[in-house]
Amino acid sequence: MSIILRLEIEKGYTTFGEVATAISDKGGDIVAIDVIKESSDKTTRDITVKVSSQEHSEDIAERTEELKGVKVVNVSDRTFLVHLGGKIETKPKMPIKNRDDLSRVYTPEVARVCKAIEKDPSRAHSLTIKRNTVAVLSDGSAVLGLGNIGAAAAMPVMEGKAMLFKQLAGIDAFPVCLDNQDTEDIIKIAKAIAPTYGGINLEDISSPRCFEIEDRLKEELDIPVFHDDQHGTAVVMLAGLLNALKLVGKKEKDIKAVVVGIGAAGIASTKMLLNAGIQNIIGVDREGALVKGKEYDNPMWNWYAENTNPNEETGELSEVIKDADVFIGVSAPNILSVEDLKKMAEDPIVFAMANPDPEIAPEKAWPHVRVMATGRSDYPNQINNVLCFPGIFRGALDCRATHITENMKLAASVAIASAVKEDELNKDYIIPSVFNKQVVDHVREAVIKAAKADGVARKDTKERS
């Protein structure tokens, strides 16, 4: 990463050469120097420095501040710079050039359009932003793997999702971050804001509340509601796994899979694994493997224990990982060790999907596994729900689907998997890149077909409204 150090240097104490030496002594690589302000007694300079980590950057800033007459005004890294003022904006589709335009887009003419919608509410789809707009709704309770960091702190993730909706699928999405973590309130708020949107993408809402919120909204609204951390993750995980199993020549019905983190992503992923014919799945959470006969507070865990772990294996991850063919991690950083990897069956497949820090670092895992994937953008094999949500919503909006069904999700999975051609498949390419333009189109098409087959499409996509 690179940072920009803004320094105020009083003249007569420390020379710029001494500042540069201090930075390079600490291992910083100076790549640019800009003079911001110059006066008779001091100079302000921006120094762009390549550093290896946040700690490294703090170390350099501290060392620089120790120099006599030098003040660190600001340390900004490029990631923070791209977040300045937020990452998205709204834009009018046409300019308002004169009173005539004004009277059409606004009072008085706009009233005729309002009345038309009042008379026939379905016209909201064609006469407002509804048909192409998705709410990215979060309560900030399970943001990435960072936990309950609240609504305001969740915003950068939700803005990022909105950017991806637009860039990858042309969908106008914007964050709706709620300072409220009460299940009933969230349901009420989501229902109240629904008229604005063609769909609701629930994001980073912790389990088990996320299940009830999604189920109730699906029941009570006529627009698609999709909890991305459950279904987006499961769809992409299955796509990657189908290809990884092909690569190692193993069959779904013969393998043992260990899923760690039995929350939103873990439960939905397990349901998809079961539907794909994987029979031996063991779920592990903080207290070890979930097993039949135990009474859990979390009702979903009781369901889980009843429907998985046919051999009733018990114990910690380090015990049940023995002879596993597949590890699916949607839990917390660094919970999988090299020792665990060594106990797995031949040709281990490891999807360490916790964000931003995976269950095991790829550098550690690579020597011991056949296929390694993470949720991150900076390693090969990115298993991340971003491969799903743009295309699945593009398809759902285009056919005006009322719901996103199991078949639509499965169709999305197969479409994502098939974007990797047989002759391209290799251990570092089991899943297409986020930038593969075919992915959204293929997912869209597959999803529309499945929506029509399931009777949830309200519109023939050939017509343009």
Ligand SMILES: NC(=O)c1ccc[n+]([C@@H]2O[C@H](COP(=O)([O-])OP(=O)(O)OC[C@H]3O[C@@H](n4cnc5c(N)ncnc54)[C@H](O)[C@@H]3O)[C@@H](O)[C@H]2O)c1
């Ligand atoms: N790559 C992706 O596309 C993707 C998608 C969704 C979630 N995730 C990641 O998966 C993780 C979980 O997300 P979620 O939405 O399911 O959250 P969640 O809060 O619903 O579930 C997390 C579960 O992990 C369990 N857990 C936490 N620490 C654990 C540990 N040390 N050992 C075993 N279990 C542990 C928790 O008890 C909980 O049941 C996060 O890190 C998130 O970033 C990745």
Ligand SMILES: O=C(O)C[C@H](O)C(=O)O
């Ligand atoms: O946001 C991501 O990168 C993926 C996922 O939604 C997560 O919560 O980790």
Ligand SMILES: [Mg+2]
């Ligand atoms: Mg998420």
